[in-house]
Amino acid sequence: AVAVDGRSVSTLGAVFKVTSSRNQLSHWKMINAQRGVHVTGDDNELNFVTAYSHTVAAFDIDGGDRNSLYYAIAVLPTAFDTCESGDNTVGMLLHSGAQSNTVGTTALTCATQYGLILDGADTTGNRFGDVYLGGISTTSPGNLLGGGLIRNGAHGNLLADGRYTGNTGPGLTLLNAGFNVVNSGVFISNTGPGVLIDGTSTGNAISGTL
Secondary structure, X not given: OEEEEXXXXXXXXEEEEEOOOOOEEEEEEEEXXXXXXXXXXXXXXXXXXXXXXXXXXXXXEEOOEOOEEEEEEOOOHHHOOOOOOOOOOOOEEEEOOOEOOEEEXXXXXXXXXEEEEEEOOOOEOOEEEXXXXXXXXXXXXXXXOEEEEEEOOOEOOEEEOOEEEOOOOOOEEEEOOEOOEEEEEEEEOOOOOOEEEEOOOEOOEEEEEO
C-alpha cells in the first residue's frame, strides 16, 4: 500500500477528493487531513483503503451515488485493541443525498464520535454488509458516542450482518429516521442500549442478537 500524509492539505481538504465517475482507488493509506476520501461523484470503486487521524471523517460520501467500498479500515491498523491517538472524528459519513452506495467487509472503529453516520432525508438506498461498527473483538474498544447513527430522515437503508460491539453509548441509534432495515446484527458489550430508537423514528425493521 502507498501511504499519503495529508498534513500539507488545506484545512478544507481531503487526501483524495473524487468528483468524477467510474474511478478505482485501491491499496492506499491516508492520514492527517479533514477527510481521507471525499467522494461527490458516482460509480466509483474503493477497495483495501485505510484512513485515520481525520477531523471530519475517514470516508465521506457526499451526495455520491452507486459508489462501492470494500475492505476499508477507519483506524490505525496497529490499534485495534487500544484506540491510540490519531483516531478519526467519524469513521464513515454518508449525507447530502448519497444514494445506492454499497459498503462491505469494513471496520469503522475508534472514532471520537460515531463509526458510521447516515444523515438527511435524501440519503437512501445504501447497503451495508459485514461491517464492524465497534470493537473488532469482544475485548477491543469501539467508538466513543456509539457504533452507528441514522438521523434526520435518512430512510430505506439496509445494514446486514453488522457487528455493533464495545461502543461507549448505543450500538446503533435511529433518530428521526424511518423505514430502515437492520438484519442479523450483533449488539453486545455497549455501555448504552444495543439499539436506541428515538425521536420521530418509525417503520424501521431490526433483527439480531442483543
